[in-house]
Amino acid sequence: MKNIFKNKKGISEFVLDMFSYLVFIIAIFFFIFLFKVQSATTNHREITQVSQVPSSSITLLNYLRTPVNVNGKDTNIADLIRLWHYEPEKYKLILEKTSVEILNKFEYDYNNPSADNVLVGGFNIVINSKKNEDNSLDYILEFQSTSFGSGYILNEYGGYGGFGKIQAEQFVPISEDASLYVIMFESAKAK
Amino acid sequence: MKSKKGALVYNWTLTLMIIFILGWAYIQFYSKYAKNEPLGLKQLTLFRIYAKGESVLFYIDQSAKYSLEQSAYDLAKSGGVSEIEVSDAETFAGYECGKFNDAYVWYQLRKNGEKYNSKDCFDEKSAETNLGYIFNKNLDKYLVNYPINIPSGNYNYRFRDNLEIIGLASLPININIFKKEVLEDFSTATRDVKPKPIDISQLNKDTTKLSEGFRDFTGTDLCAKGSKCVLKEDAFQQLVKSEKIAESKKLCKEGTCLEVYSGYRSYDEQNSLWNGSTSEKYADRYKDPAVRIKYVCNPDGGEKSCPHMSGNVVDIRLAGKTTSTMNSADWNNLYSIMTSFDTNRQPLWVKYSNEPWHFECCNTPRYARAISQGVTSTV
Numbered sequence A: 001m002k003n004i005f006k007n008k009k010g011i012s013e014f015v016l017d018m019f020s021y022l023v024f025i026i027a028i029f030f031f032i033f034l035f036k037v038q039s040a041t042t043n044h045r046e047i048t049q050v051s052q053v054p055s056s057s058i059t060l061l062n063y064l065r066t067p068v069n070v071n072g073k074d075t076n077i078a079d080l081i082r083l084w085h086y087e088p089e090k091y092k093l094i095l096e097k098t099s100v101e102i103l104n105k106f107e108y109d110y111n112n113p114s115a116d117n118v119l120v121g122g123f124n125i126v127i128n129s130k131k132n133e134d135n136s137l138d139y140i141l142e143f144q145s146t147s148f149g150s151g152y153i154l155n156e157y158g159g160y161g162g163f164g165k166i167q168a169e170q171f172v173p174i175s176e177d178a179s180l181y182v183i184m185f186e187s188a189k190a191k
Numbered sequence B: 001m002k003s004k005k006g007a008l009v010y011n012w013t014l015t016l017m018i019i020f021i022l023g024w025a026y027i028q029f030y031s032k033y034a035k036n037e038p039l040g041l042k043q044l045t046l047f048r049i050y051a052k053g054e055s056v057l058f059y060i061d062q063s064a065k066y067s068l069e070q071s072a073y074d075l076a077k078s079g080g081v082s083e084i085e086v087s088d089a090e091t092f093a094g095y096e097c098g099k100f101n102d103a104y105v106w107y108q109l110r111k112n113g114e115k116y117n118s119k120d121c122f123d124e125k126s127a128e129t130n131l132g133y134i135f136n137k138n139l140d141k142y143l144v145n146y147p148i149n150i151p152s153g154n155y156n157y158r159f160r161d162n163l164e165i166i167g168l169a170s171l172p173i174n175i176n177i178f179k180k181e182v183l184e185d186f187s188t189a190t191r192d193v194k195p196k197p198i199d200i201s202q203l204n205k206d207t208t209k210l211s212e213g214f215r216d217f218t219g220t221d222l223c224a225k226g227s228k229c230v231l232k233e234d235a236f237q238q239l240v241k242s243e244k245i246a247e248s249k250k251l252c253k254e255g256t257c258l259e260v261y262s263g264y265r266s267y268d269e270q271n272s273l274w275n276g277s278t279s280e281k282y283a284d285r286y287k288d289p290a291v292r293i294k295y296v297c298n299p300d301g302g303e304k305s306c307p308h309m310s311g312n313v314v315d316i317r318l319a320g321k322t323t324s325t326m327n328s329a330d331w332n333n334l335y336s337i338m339t340s341f342d343t344n345r346q347p348l349w350v351k352y353s354n355e356p357w358h359f360e361c362c363n364t365p366r367y368a369r370a371i372s373q374g375v376t377s378t379v
Helices: A002-006 A008-050 A056-065 A076-085 A088-106 B004-033 B043-075 B127-145 B200-206 B233-248 B267-274 B299-305 B330-336 B364-375
Strands: A066-071 A073-076 A110-111 A120-129 A141-146 A169-177 A178-190 B107-112 B113-121 B156-160 B166-170 B214-216 B230-232 B258-262 B314-317 B350-352 B358-360
Touching: A002 B230, A008 A066, A008 B350, A056 A076, A056 A178, A056 B043, A056 B364, A066 A076, A066 A088, A076 A088, A076 A110, A076 A178, A088 A120, A088 A141, A110 B113, A110 B200, A169 B043, A169 B330, B004 B358, B043 B127, B107 B330, B156 B314, B230 B233, B233 B314, B267 B299, B314 B330, B330 B350, B330 B358, B350 B364
Parallel strands: none
Antiparallel strands: A066 A073, A110 A120, A120 A141, A120 A178, A169 A178, B107 B113, B156 B166, B214 B230, B258 B314, B314 B358, B350 B358
8 A cells, every 4th residue: 555655656546446446336336226126117017917917808708608598498698689689679678687687796896006995896788789990889788787887997907097998899699691799898986 | 467557457347347247238128128018918918819719719609509500490491401412413412302392302202003112312311411511601601700810611510419519620710919909999089990902011911921932811801701821922922913903903992802712722621621521521422532523622633633732723702702692794804803914925823614713823734734725714
């Protein structure tokens, strides 16, 4: 150390050495900070993704597959929709009644991270004559569960969206050249 | 590190190198995990595709249920005979006594002098085969209405007990997991979804170049829905030229004008037709290969007897039509387009004169024969 301070050159080299160590340490800490921040954001995003796992289309299929007895014959809701399409007057009431019963059973309570209170998920089924190219709906029949709230439709990211975000869609065959387009909306409202 | 100067350079070089390495690691990390694309997106897409697959299967199940009911009715109405059996003017395979009062005769009693000669005309075993054939036709009509491409004629059927049918799919349903989904939003303005004339660059993206110079264009506008469309590269390019000619002649109001519904058939595919694995059950109907060959070609004959195996043959029609809805004007238009002359003064395709939908190109034996005869249609 004494030698270093004996000449000016030694001092300047010592300062430069120290400076390089300082830069080195700062760089290390800077990157530690950077990686830390990065990994924290990643975790956050990962959690957001969990809520996006789509369950609505399975719910819609479950609804359509639900067994129902019509005129003493075991069938399912999709068949009942087809029967209603051919004979609306005869089957409308039973279709509506059965559907609402099923949708009410589908309702569920849950905690959404973006809300403090317990929410109840409700369902809305809309039967359309076809899927329009311009994305407009073509309602023929609609029914909803008791807790469905049209103002609080769950969007595809598990949060709340305005009306219009489709949850699940299904084509139900009617005949060789026709099918009905059934869509399901899911809502959330405070219990 | 004896010299102090050297130590100084060493310190700075090490520091800069560490900064560089960490910076590079950060960029790598960032580019992998910190795009706008959220973590777990691919896994999530798989969940979505699974749901889509379930949705398709549900549609197929329901369609099969209705098709079977309809098929049983159709078969009963036609007296257990399917149209494939009566398509041949010479023989009714497995059915010999013809019709009486528009109903097919199952049992014939003919007076011969003082005696009566009886004859069983209907082979009851064929009813199952016929049901499978009619069922397949009816099911395909349902499946073609589904928005995504479901392969047609894709099932091998087995019957169990009373009207229980099991379909074993030969081809999978393809759902593109890499295609970015457009989420449905009914609140948005109208989207322009009208089909546009053929876009070559898009077509190149949508098709797959297979090994041995084949091009798979299944699922594109040039391929009929439900069909598997594969051609040799040269034949595919000829098809694109024909399509452009059709568009220039304003044959179609919008979208593509031509639609291929059969192209290349591998040995296995042709063999399954020949040996009766398909719903047509050719081998069951026509046990004698000499008779069967009138309806389906034997793959052992190779490309010469089965031109579809060459990859240079198409069965084609005008888009939006079926072979039964094509009228004579349509067939004429198709013929005129397909046999248009190329820049080298040769027709793009030549027609097999017995089948107005069957065209060959690219030096198949039939094409070469037609060229040497100076015609665009030959047997």
